[in-house]
Amino acid sequence: MEAILKRAAQRVHESEDEKLLIEQAQGGDREAFEQLVRRHDRDILRLAFHMLGNREEAREVFQETFLKAFRSLGRFRFESSFYTWIYRIATNVSLDHLRKRQTLREEISYESDVESHPDRPALKDTLAATTYYSNPERRLYGKEVGEKIQEALKTLSEKERLVFELRHYQGLRLKMIGEIMGSTEETAKNYLFRATQKLRAYLTSV
Amino acid sequence: MNCREYQHQITLLLYEELTDRERTGLDTHIHECADCQDVYEAEKGMHVVLAADAAARLDLPSDLLVESRRALSDELDRIETKRSWWRMPVLSGILTPMRLLESGALIAMGLALGVYVSTHTPQGGGAQPAAAALQESAIANSAIPRDATISNLRVVNTDPSTGQVELAGEVSRSLRFQGKMEDQMVRSLLFNGLRDTNNPGSRLQIVKALAQNQKPNDETIEEALINALLYDDNLGVRLSALEALKQYAGEEHVRKAFMAALSTDTSAGVRMGAIEALATKNANDTELAKSIREVTEKDDNSAVRAAGLQFVGSGK
Numbered sequence: 001m002e003a004i005l006k007r008a009a010q011r012v013h014e015s016e017d018e019k020l021l022i023e024q025a026q027g028g029d030r031e032a033f034e035q036l037v038r039r040h041d042r043d044i045l046r047l048a049f050h051m052l053g054n055r056e057e058a059r060e061v062f063q064e065t066f067l068k069a070f071r072s073l074g075r076f077r078f079e080s081s082f083y084t085w086i087y088r089i090a091t092n093v094s095l096d097h098l099r100k101r102q103t104l105r106e107e108i109s110y111e112s113d114v115e116s117h118p119d120r121p122a123l124k125d126t127l128a129a130t131t132y133y134s135n136p137e138r139r140l141y142g143k144e145v146g147e148k149i150q151e152a153l154k155t156l157s158e159k160e161r162l163v164f165e166l167r168h169y170q171g172l173r174l175k176m177i178g179e180i181m182g183s184t185e186e187t188a189k190n191y192l193f194r195a196t197q198k199l200r201a202y203l204t205s206v
Numbered sequence: 207m208n209c210r211e212y213q214h215q216i217t218l219l220l221y222e223e224l225t226d227r228e229r230t231g232l233d234t235h236i237h238e239c240a241d242c243q244d245v246y247e248a249e250k251g252m253h254v255v256l257a258a259d260a261a262a263r264l265d266l267p268s269d270l271l272v273e274s275r276r277a278l279s280d281e282l283d284r285i286e287t288k289r290s291w292w293r294m295p296v297l298s299g300i301l302t303p304m305r306l307l308e309s310g311a312l313i314a315m316g317l318a319l320g321v322y323v324s325t326h327t328p329q330g331g332g333a334q335p336a337a338a339a340l341q342e343s344a345i346a347n348s349a350i351p352r353d354a355t356i357s358n359l360r361v362v363n364t365d366p367s368t369g370q371v372e373l374a375g376e377v378s379r380s381l382r383f384q385g386k387m388e389d390q391m392v393r394s395l396l397f398n399g400l401r402d403t404n405n406p407g408s409r410l411q412i413v414k415a416l417a418q419n420q421k422p423n424d425e426t427i428e429e430a431l432i433n434a435l436l437y438d439d440n441l442g443v444r445l446s447a448l449e450a451l452k453q454y455a456g457e458e459h460v461r462k463a464f465m466a467a468l469s470t471d472t473s474a475g476v477r478m479g480a481i482e483a484l485a486t487k488n489a490n491d492t493e494l495a496k497s498i499r500e501v502t503e504k505d506d507n508s509a510v511r512a513a514g515l516q517f518v519g520s521g522k
Contacts, residue, residue: 030286034279045266059270146262167221168221168260169260174218174223189223193214193217196249203252203255
């Protein structure tokens with residue numbers, strides 16, 4: 001109980017401290033903005049990396065998220081926590097990237113047309129070279145199970161994928177996920193339910 | 207409520223997203239309905255597999271965060287520079303000389319610091335001419351090792367009248383170290399890593415390394431693992447520490463740590479793990495069984511309450 005109380009007190013202190021940082025950053029203090037970034041950037045990058053599955057896009061999402069935050073911080077009115085606000089930006093940017101990727105996939109075939117675009121690598125090779133499990137460190141971890149889960153995640157819709165990512169991998173509560181999505185906890189619950197049903201169906205079929 | 211609605215709740219139960227009332231209703235239904243019991247077992251099995259995947263995917267490629275931070279910082283610099291140039295014509299009469307001074311000071315500092323970093327010997331040999339030219343504030347940077355990387359360097363303050371410039375930035379240095387787990391230096395680095403609140407992935411790796419190299423009666427490692435179990439914010443890290451400590455659950459201080467985790471941890475998984483570990487090594491300890499019963503009978507998670515009762519039963 002003591003540990004819980006200690007953590008709760010620490011969180012209150014952190015939240016007051018964060019409010020001050022936001023106000024300083026809104027006043028143009030770059031140092032304060034960078035401190036805010038440092039508090040959340042690892043979580044945001046992890047979210048982007050898991051959602052997009054490759055480091056180039058993860059880095060783009062990371063940059064776009066914090067630049068958007070930098071430009072619009074003056075309009076932040078403390079109606080939600082900074083954490084929720086920055087996650088909302090990051091999830092929207094991630095979804096935009098996923099949509100762009102979908103469009104790209106529709107526009108060009110999976111196999112690159114080597115004759116007409118000799119300089120363009122086959123998309124499948126690009127994907128293979130950049131997906132999460134191509135990192136040698138990852139190979140050590142239960143590759144087969146991990147790969148199956150990655151495949152299963154691809155069967156989810158954008159929103160299901162997002163809710164599952166935020167709840168399962170990022171550990172956010174469904175109430176907050178609802179807020180991030182600009183929706184309700186009930187909606188988030190439904191997406192989580194559908195996501196786990198699809199994952200179970202896929203994983204038990206392979 | 208029908209079975210489909212209850213099955214919807216099973217997912218939420220596993221993510222600890224149900225209210226007490228909903229949980230009680232679901233518990234009762236699962237005990238009475240074989241179909242929902244099957245769904246619950248299947249969901250629970252998948253949840254364990256997915257949780258293991260989540261724990262393994264905690265960390266990011268080590269250089270990705272550094273790269274991303276650097277790229278963001280460069281972009282912010284670019285935006286700020288653009289803004290400052292945009293503002294220049296408005297008060298150019300006043301600002302231009304100041305900005306020239308500021309730029310001049312920056313260039314001079316950059317050159318001096320570059321020469322200093324490339325020529326300075328850590329042993330504190332003779333003062334280098336370039337270093338001697340630095341102002342007192344810059345000399346304070348003598349802690350900068352030769353192979354360090356300076357990033358995010360910016361001017362915090364300039365005083366054209368004295369030529370004083372205040373700089374801020376980050377110095378980082380890559381580290382690669384080999385040694386035996388018994389070495390104090392290795393331990394010190396690992397224990398320091400456990401305090402890095404920004405990186406749960408590295409904390410998880412450290413806990414695993416400590417667990418693999420743990421020997422009986424190694425109290426320092428045990429203490430580090432107990433700290434991770436009781437105070438780490440990350441569930442994956444706490445679960446790994448719990449796993450590593452299980453074999454020592456018969457020792458008094460480890461037993462106390464498990465009891466503390468059972469009383470305070472917010473995760474039902476950790477509380478369940480603590481009961482299992484205590485049950486394995488202390489099956490005949492009636493005093494302990496009594497304490498566990500007292501703690502678990504108030505637990506809001508039905509599985510923990512059931513595990514507590516089972517332990518008490520096995521101890522009789």
